[in-house]
Amino acid sequence: MEDGHIGRRQFMQHSAAGVALAASSNLALGTDHTSQRRSAGKTEGLVVTQADVLVVGGGTAGTIAAIQAARAGAKTTLIERGSQLGGTTTTGGVSFPGLFDAWGKQIIAGIGWELVRESVELDGGKLPDFARVPERHWENQVRVNQFLYAILAEEKCEQAGIQIAYYEFPQEVTGSPDGWRVDCAGFGTRRRVLCKQIVDCTGGAEVVGMLNLPRLRGEQTQPGSILFKLDKANSPGRRNGPGTGLLDSLYVHGADSTNSRTVTAANLKGRKSVLDRVRKERKRLMHLQPEAGFRESYRIEGKTVITVDDYTSGRLFEDAVCYAFYPVDLHTRSGVKPRPLARGTVPTVPLSALVPKGSRNIIVAGRCVSSDRLANSGLRVQASCMAMGQAAGAAAALAVRKNTTPLDVPIEDIREMLRRHGAIVPTA
Numbered sequence: 279m280e281d282g283h284i285g286r287r288q289f290m291q292h293s294a295a296g297v298a299l300a301a302s303s304n305l306a307l308g309t310d311h312t313s314q315r316r317s318a319g320k321t322e323g324l325v326v327t328q329a330d331v332l333v334v335g336g337g338t339a340g341t342i343a344a345i346q347a348a349r350a351g352a353k354t355t356l357i358e359r360g361s362q363l364g365g366t367t368t369t370g371g372v373s374f375p376g377l378f379d380a381w382g383k384q385i386i387a388g389i390g391w392e393l394v395r396e397s398v399e400l401d402g403g404k405l406p407d408f409a410r411v412p413e414r415h416w417e418n419q420v421r422v423n424q425f426l427y428a429i430l431a432e433e434k435c436e437q438a439g440i441q442i443a444y445y446e447f448p449q450e451v452t453g454s455p456d457g458w459r460v461d462c463a464g465f466g467t468r469r470r471v472l473c474k475q476i477v478d479c480t481g482g483a484e485v486v487g488m489l490n491l492p493r494l495r496g497e498q499t500q501p502g503s504i505l506f507k508l509d510k511a512n513s514p515g516r517r518n519g520p521g522t523g524l525l526d527s528l529y530v531h532g533a534d535s536t537n538s539r540t541v542t543a544a545n546l547k548g549r550k551s552v553l554d555r556v557r558k559e560r561k562r563l564m565h566l567q568p569e570a571g572f573r574e575s576y577r578i579e580g581k582t583v584i585t586v587d588d589y590t591s592g593r594l595f596e597d598a599v600c601y602a603f604y605p606v607d608l609h610t611r612s613g614v615k616p617r618p619l620a621r622g623t624v625p626t627v628p629l630s631a632l633v634p635k636g637s638r639n640i641i642v643a644g645r646c647v648s649s650d651r652l653a654n655s656g657l658r659v660q661a662s663c664m665a666m667g668q669a670a671g672a673a674a675a676l677a678v679r680k681n682t683t684p685l686d687v688p689i690e691d692i693r694e695m696l697r698r699h700g701a702i703v704p705t706a
């Protein structure tokens with residue numbers, strides 16, 4: 279073992295000690311117990327965290343899932359590999375979430391909408407008029423200031439009592455009769471989370487993959503995109519101000535969010551293509567998002583797999599927990615030709631598409647929802663991800679309360695909680 283580093287065996291011993299400490303001192307859930315060694319100027323921390331709900335991935339869906347779980351009374355920890363909340367909405371620069379409305383009325387509200395609305399209001403912006411059915415689907419997407427959105431999300435997490443852990447990611451996930459033991463790594467720190475429920479909001483269902491639960495993936499995946507701006511990033515005006523301005527984007531073919539190697543490769547490729555553009559156009563680079571945005575990687579295989587027919591027919595699932603709305607929107611090498619939904623159609627998302635087949639005590643939210651590729655190309659948009667996040671957070675918190683697994687929580691209890699927290703729940 280290298281001096282100053284805790285080896286794996288020692289980590290296990292330290293962890294066991296931390297668990298014993300937690301049990302004997304009867305401290306509140308969510309409390310950290312840190313065992314530290316100082317050596318050669320370095321501090322190696324081993325943290326043991328007890329929580330009811332662990333949300334992995336503080337992106338578009340995960341932030342909302344965590345806030346819902348915490349507001350429902352669950353001790354909630356949120357692990358995010360990056361440096362801020364919001365995921366593709368902020369770090370990816372896709373700061374125009376949609377769609378909260380369909381055919382002249384709002385169909386998604388709740389915590390995601392609260393955050394979006396407050397971001398726009400604080401920024402002095404204007405919200406779309408949902409009573410108006412736009413000619414083009416994207417007109418009612420809401421421009422948010424990506425910087426403000428990330429900070430407001432943090433504030434809401436803090437107010438809800440959520441413990442946020444940035445720069446960390448799960449390395450090993452082990453089930454036990456009491457729930458989960460999730461060993462996470464960060465730089466200069468290691469954390470063991472002991473929790474009852476996991477909400478996987480990593481985009482590509484990474485925790486589900488670590489557990490060898492079934493996931494779906496097409497032979498081809500949609501390109502990602504790197505967002506940037508040449509010359510005019512600081513132009514004034516609400517729709518084009520800092521943080522809200524419409525950015526340019528370049529496809530990053532093969533962009534894959536599966537692991538740090540594939541994410542690195544996508545970022546390198548994306549930035550190189552931006553540099554090529556700067557050289558070619560001889561313009562100044564005024565803005566560049568720190569990471570590429572990923573459209574597609576893995577989806578879970580749930581008890582229900584939402585098909586494109588379910589999606590385009592607006593099937594009302596028996597266990598529907600939220601609506602979703604967007605054209606079928608598959609990007610390929612030759613671009614994208616959105617296929618709008620027929621007038622009046624509003625798809626729904628069932629709880630059983632958020633739970634990996636054959637699993638207990640784990641639920642997902644976001645673009646990894648159990649669905650075929652075409653259905654997923656519409657379901658993956660941000661308002662829908664936020665609505666799924668709220669539903670998953672509610673189901674996880676109720677599962678803790680009832681000492682059961684999310685799929686065994688009576689659906690009416692989940693719906694009742696969602697309504698109480700401002701969400702819109704599909705009805706016949």
Ligand SMILES: Cc1cc2nc3c(=O)[nH]c(=O)nc-3n(C[C@H](O)[C@H](O)[C@H](O)COP(=O)(O)OP(=O)(O)OC[C@H]3O[C@@H](n4cnc5c(N)ncnc54)[C@H](O)[C@@H]3O)c2cc1C
Pocket residue numbers: 334335336337338339340357358359360364365366367370372374375376377419446447448479480481484502503504527571572573643644645646658659660661663
């Ligand atoms: C270029 C582009 C354009 C788009 N255009 C639109 C649009 O116009 N309108 C719209 O509404 N939607 C659009 N989308 C789709 C939408 O933005 C995404 O599908 C959606 O934001 C995904 O949300 P998510 O919560 O599933 O994932 P994300 O928002 O990506 O969040 C995943 C989070 O998990 C973290 N994470 C990943 N792995 C780990 C790990 N192992 N441990 C800890 N943390 C982890 C990530 O850092 C990230 O913060 C677009 C997407 C792209 C890429």
